[in-house]
Amino acid sequence: MYAIVADGGRQYRVEKGMELRIDRLGQTAGSKIKLDNVLLLADGENVKIGAPKVAGATVEVEVLGQKRDDKVIAFMYRRRQSDSKRKKGHRQNYTLVKVTDIKG
Numbered sequence: 001m002y003a004i005v006a007d008g009g010r011q012y013r014v015e016k017g018m019e020l021r022i023d024r025l026g027q028t029a030g031s032k033i034k035l036d037n038v039l040l041l042a043d044g045e046n047v048k049i050g051a052p053k054v055a056g057a058t059v060e061v062e063v064l065g066q067k068r069d070d071k072v073i074a075f076m077y078r079r080r081q082s083d084s085k086r087k088k089g090h091r092q093n094y095t096l097v098k099v100t101d102i103k104g
Helices: none
Strands: 002-007 010-015 019-023 032-035 038-043 046-049 058-068 072-077 085-090 093-103
Touching: 010 019, 010 093, 019 058
Parallel strands: none
Antiparallel strands: 002 010, 002 038, 019 093, 032 058, 038 046, 058 093, 072 085
16 A cells, blocks of 8 residues: 655655655654545555545655765856855754554
8 A cells, every 4th residue: 555645746656664764853752643644545455645645645654764865065156257156054854753554
């Protein structure tokens, strides 16, 4: 059984027991969350497609912790111009969750 869930402007294909990185949530480790924005629910031959959501379907996840991603460097360079080099670093915050149950 799998589901497609929308969260934070992104869509994720999730299955029971899988770990997932989603945008930072203000939850502590060990707390449980229900994601109710389920767009598709599939169980073998049975497929439910939402318009826009599947009614009554939820995905339960457990928060494993808050983390930061690896640093991404944004470097800009223009040749033959004064003050043309810029270097910025960015580390995205995310929440690591584990899918515990899919209901629908």
